[in-house]
Amino acid sequence: MVGVLATVFLYLGACSIQKEGSTKVNDKPAEELTLYVVRHGKTMLNTTDRVQGWSDAVLTPEGEKVVMAAGKGLADVEFQSAYSSDSGRAIQTADLILAENNKKNVELKTDKRLREFNFGSYEGDLNHTMWQDIADDNGVTLEEFMKDMSPESFANSVAKLDKEKVEKGANWAAEDYKTITTRLTEGLNEIVKEESKKNGSGNVLITSHGLSIAALLDTLFDGFEVPEGGLKNSSVSIIKYKDGKYKLESVNDLSYVEKGQKEN
Secondary structure (H helix, E strand, C coil), rough: CCCCCCCCCCCCCCCCCHHHHCCCCCCCCEEEEEEEEEEEECCCHCCCCECCCCCCCCCHHHHHHHHHHHHHHCCCCCCEEEEEEHHHHHHHHHHHHHHHCCCCCEEECCCCHHHCCCCHHHHCEEEEHHHHHHHHHCCCCCHHHHHHHCHHHHHHHHHHHHHCCCCCCCCCCCCCHHHHHHHHHHHHHHHHHHHHHHHHCCCEEECCCHHHHHHHHHHHCCCCCCCCCCCCCCCEEEEEEEEEEEEEEEEEEHHHHHHHHCCC
């Protein structure tokens, strides 16, 4: 995940998920799923301000501590299932939350579609280097780029620059926004399909990454804006799914962390 820019981010099989405002008639009362989408805790590469997409790093000691506080704050939530990106930092985050939630018996399922953006040849580089390259390519100052950047423009800019730098077979090419949002929505919709079929309603934990969560919310909900400064490490965004549609209940919520910290 890009440290400072983390500033994220799932398709139905048998039916299509619609944005809020659409309706679907059922013969029986609709059951509701509540998806707790959590950004992973702070990592070593976040701390050193390095580009972190498909590359990975473990949580810092403080990062673990904050995730554990989030887990304590979520202790009253009865999770029936848990899903994570297959990146170690997201898995580590989910495991810590489930342990504090006393849900060690819940099997954590991983899905590579929930990964962070892939930044290609910029992976592991300094964030500043990547940002400056994008600003220069667009003929704007770094300050202008940071002010006007959206997840879509950012992803597409990185993908464009990476095409000129990537060596065939040496790395995975940086992803454009359509590629990213397609895999994310496919992953989320499959989770909803499985949980709806299995349980109908209940609470589901999903751990992913800052830009990916932001991109997912941007795709699902018209008018969504990334919070200033981006989604924080260990923040919770809650999505409700009912009667064939998604509803965004909260974004970038740190109250669970704060609640857990008070209990220590």
